[in-house]
Amino acid sequence: MDYIQSIKLAILMTCHNRRDTTLRCLKALYQQDINFDVYLVDDGSSDGTYDAVSTAYPEVKILQGNGNLFWVGGMRLAFSEAIKRGYDYYLWLNDDIVLESTALHRLLNSHYQLKQQLQPDSIIVGSTKDTFTHQTTYGGQKQQKRWYSRKFVTVEAGTELQECETMNGNCVLIPNSVVVKVGNLDPAFIHIMGDLDYGLRARKQGCSIWIAPGFIATCSRNSVRGSWADTKLSLLQRLRKVTQPKAFPLKSWTVFTRRHAGFFWWLYWLQPYIRAIIGYQDLSASAFKEG
Structure with a gap:
């Protein structure tokens, strides 16, 4: 046009x-x-x-x-x-x-x-x-x-x-x-x-x-290799990575969940940290991607 x-x-x-x-x-x-x-x-x-x-x-x-x-x-x-x-x-x-x-x-x-x-x-x-x-x-x-x-x-x-x-x-x-x-x-x-x-x-x-x-x-999807969601990493490594800038830094993630996740925001807030602890991967969770 x-x-x-x-x-x-x-x-x-x-x-x-x-x-x-x-x-x-x-x-x-x-x-x-x-x-x-x-x-x-x-x-x-x-x-x-x-x-x-x-x-x-x-x-x-x-x-x-x-x-x-x-x-x-x-x-x-x-x-x-x-x-x-x-x-x-x-x-x-x-x-x-x-x-x-x-x-x-x-x-x-x-x-x-x-x-x-x-x-x-x-x-x-x-x-x-x-x-x-x-x-x-x-x-x-x-x-x-x-x-x-x-x-x-x-x-x-x-x-x-x-x-x-x-x-x-x-x-x-x-x-x-x-x-x-x-x-x-x-x-x-x-x-x-x-x-x-x-x-x-x-x-x-x-x-x-x-x-x-x-x-x-x-645009290919970013790999989880070496990230907080990589189950090949140790628990301590995943916990360190999950709060880094490319993952879920505590302050930013708190702002996001309190702003957008409703009354039970704190349950949503816990999820990435729990997943890092238990080594659970959910690649469909697009909000959890690393860039």
Whole structure:
């Protein structure tokens, strides 16, 4: 559609020490037939990411981090810089994603369709699939309604727009009208939970969240090897890892569960720590992923 070419779109990314992965993501991004600006936070990479990106894509606006921003901190920095310049849309994009050739058109067209239905304050989530199995890896999320478990599970991509409750932040299109209501990512979070929290806060502000039809990109699921959920690690190792920034640091996890898990939030709060102790893996619990 012609209107897409006049849209001001900011692509928000953060990266740390995976130069080739980041370059592969940017290569697919720049094959999209849409105008956009890229805000990339290089969070203290020591593998030459800054120089490689600057050489291959000099138009990318690279912001420097100190190595301690993690996903939420990096995306929050990119988001804040882009907001200063004012865009119609902001796209969260993980640097391990490879977009389909028509991905941005499909995301924007999905939002246009909802605008025509008088739902302009709608976030559009792009579902990703594994490169080899073609199974859904990240995307829209729905929460289980059991009184003892409020974990989030991934919604399978469909052939039509479908509404969900929140989202993984891997590929998410946010219109400016939502940003005006919700603002930036919450600094209470470090690596995980910030994306889920943003979606849940958006819904509380009267916004809606929709999954675009089909798959938007490929992105393999992160392995649990070496994480708090790796049953090959000792109990002490799992307990140390479960409270680290990429897992469930006590302060962030307390904020999230008290804010979103209802009256029995403390039962939900206990779950990752109990799972670390007993060595229980539940790979369907998307809120428990590491990035």
